[in-house]
Amino acid sequence: MxxxxxxxxxxxxxxxxxxxxxxxxxxxxxxxxxxxxxxxxxxxxxxxxxxxxxxxxxxxxxxxxxxxxxxxxxxxxxxxxxxxxLALDAAESALLEAIDLRWGQLVADPASAGARVERKPAGRVLHVRGVEDPVRRARVLDRGHSFVRAIAGLHVTPGKDVLEVTVLDxxxxxxxxxxxxxxxxxxxxxxxxxxxxxxxxxxxxxxxxxxxxxxxxxxxxxxxxxxxxxxxxxxxxxxxxxxxxxxx
CATH class of the missing domain: 3.40.50.1000 (HAD superfamily/HAD-like)
Structure with a gap:
């Protein structure tokens, strides 16, 4: 010190x-x-x-x-x-729309009850702390990861009960x-x-x-x-x- x-x-x-x-x-x-x-x-x-x-x-x-x-x-x-x-170009905005579509379907599934998606200017965050069962929580994160893994141009960062994707590196x-x-x-x-x-x-x-x-x-x-x-x-x-x- x-x-x-x-x-x-x-x-x-x-x-x-x-x-x-x-x-x-x-x-x-x-x-x-x-x-x-x-x-x-x-x-x-x-x-x-x-x-x-x-x-x-x-x-x-x-x-x-x-x-x-x-x-x-x-x-x-x-x-x-x-x-x-910050400012995003058209391609980056389109990537965010793709995430919204896929993760919107995920959190709407009753099996993902308690999960939510946070919208950020350059990305989205899947929060699963509200999912009560730890096994189901991990499953929702895995599904969220699989939904975005195939989208080129995204940068994925895991955290504590969260999965964040951004269009900026x-x-x-x-x-x-x-x-x-x-x-x-x-x-x-x-x-x-x-x-x-x-x-x-x-x-x-x-x-x-x-x-x-x-x-x-x-x-x-x-x-x-x-x-x-x-x-x-x-x-x-x-x-x-x-x-x-x-x-x-």
Whole structure:
């Protein structure tokens, strides 16, 4: 902590769900843990420090649930939806229509009761957390994967009880790698499979933190914390350590 906090230029990049907020069944009910917004505001106010939320949520939804201050940069759809917006061509829009048709039939099937499809500007997400039986949940995901596997031009990303497809070849890792400024060191914190793409592009001198235990699977991160409560404590330590390092 003391080492990364002393970086001349620091980019703090974080996932939202499962990292700053507890995972909940209703996506719109998610909120940052108490004190988190103030801590990120404090960090972003420090010299040479940039804070970014890099989430799988679509941008307008991220704005609603995250409730961050103006200094925190919000990026949605795993990097495909920066604040400056995006535009799709006719071929990409046609691919989304094909997904809507196939997955619409899937979730309308009584055997998929509880599943839903989230529409994003550049992709779609099949959510199965609402499917009560774990065996049926896995079966719905498998069917969803089989429906889109044959469609050329799609990029498929599995997650926790979700399957996401996008028409843009963008991951959290590719976005983070392109977004970092010269001379910046990066502290990245995330919990999901999709966050591993960001953890894998970290460079010498950067720090990656996985939220979750070894039971959540392997990770490219050097460090782990158990839950969002521990992330809040980590951010408080970062505020104090960076303040000391910068002579504040």
């Amino acid at each position: 003391a080492d990364i906090a002393a970086a001349e230029r620091l980019l703090l990049a974080l996932d939202f769900d499962g990292t700053l907020a507890e995972l909940v069944d209703d996506p719109l009910a998610a909120r940052p843990r108490p004190g988190t917004v103030a801590l990120l505001d404090d960090i972003s106010a420090l010299p040479g420090t940039e804070v970014m939320l890099l989430s799988g949520r679509q941008l307008k939804e991220l704005r609603y649930v995250a409730q961050m201050g103006p200094r925190v940069r919000l990026v949605g759809s795993h990097g495909a939806e920066p604040e400056e917006g 963008v991951t959290k890792g590719s976005f983070l790698d392109a977004a970092r400024r010269p001379g910046q060191r990066v502290l990245f914190i995330g919990d999901d499979v999709t966050d591993e793409t960001a953890l894998r592009v970290l460079r010498r001198g950067d720090v990656g933190v996985k939220v979750g235990s070894e039971l959540d699977g392997p990770t490219a991160a050097r460090f782990r914390v158990p839950n969002p409560t521990a992330v809040t404590r980590l951010l408080a330590e970062l505020v104090a350590a960076r303040g000391r390092a910068l002579g504040g």
